[in-house]
Amino acid sequence: xxxxxxxxxxxxxxxxxxxxxxxxxxxxxxxxxxxxxxxxxxxxxxxxxxxxxxxxxxxxxxxxxxxxxxxxxxxxxxxxxxxxxxxxxxxxxxxxxxxxxxxxxxxxxxxxxxxxxxxxxxxxxxxxxxxxxxxxxxxxxxxxxxxxxxxxxxxxxxxxxxxxxx
Numbered sequence: 375x376x377x378x379x380x381x382x383x384x385x386x387x388x389x390x391x392x393x394x395x396x397x398x399x400x401x402x403x404x405x406x407x408x409x410x411x412x413x414x415x416x417x418x419x420x421x422x423x424x425x426x427x428x429x430x431x432x433x434x435x436x437x438x439x440x441x442x443x444x445x446x447x448x449x450x451x452x453x454x455x456x457x458x459x460x461x462x463x464x465x466x467x468x469x470x471x472x473x474x475x476x477x478x479x480x481x482x483x484x485x486x487x488x489x490x491x492x493x494x495x496x497x498x499x500x501x502x503x504x505x506x507x508x509x510x511x512x513x514x515x516x517x518x519x520x521x522x523x524x525x526x527x528x529x530x531x532x533x534x535x536x537x538x539x540x
Contacts, residue, residue, distance in 0.1 A: 408447065409471055415440055416480045423487045423494070430491040433484060437497035440480055441504050447473045448508035474514030477505040481521045489528040498525045 402410040415436045422432035459465040471479075481498055488494035502522035509515035 408443070409476065412440065412443065412476050412480050415443075416483050419484050420487055423484075423491075430488065430494050433488050433491075434493050434497045437484060437494070437501055440477075441497075441501045444473060444477055444501065444505045445508055447476065448505070448510050448514075472514050473505065473508075473510060474517030477501065477514075478517045478521055482524070485521075485525055485528060489525075490532055492529070492532075495525050495529045495532075499529075 404411040404414070419433040419436035421427060422429040422436070456464045481501055484494065485498055488498075499522060502518050502525060505518035506515055506522065509518055
């Protein structure tokens, strides 16, 4: 969730000035909150991996969609969003999560529950490698590489414990 801070509160024109800076809704909006979209995809993947459903193909589909999203996000500036006051000065500043933060959070959750399935770990490796190739910053590249290393470790442990290679 983005960290938000208020700047220049003294510049606000009373209650009306504050209300003009806030958008109120009853739910998170995928059009304005990519983190929400990613969390929904992760939730679908995790439900598909549950013992009751046992549908790793759906989880793989979700990871592949996440890979497409990561590719698109790496072309965009996800930095700071600023809401300006009537005089043009910043009054609310919100810091978005980086591409690497999204990859790390999504990939690790799916790895936790899908690490025993070769198709899921293959999809996670593709996600991590694509994120590493398109990373907009060194930090994002590092997070993607760390995920790839962890997926490879889980795959190697699974291959050793089950007597097969993936």
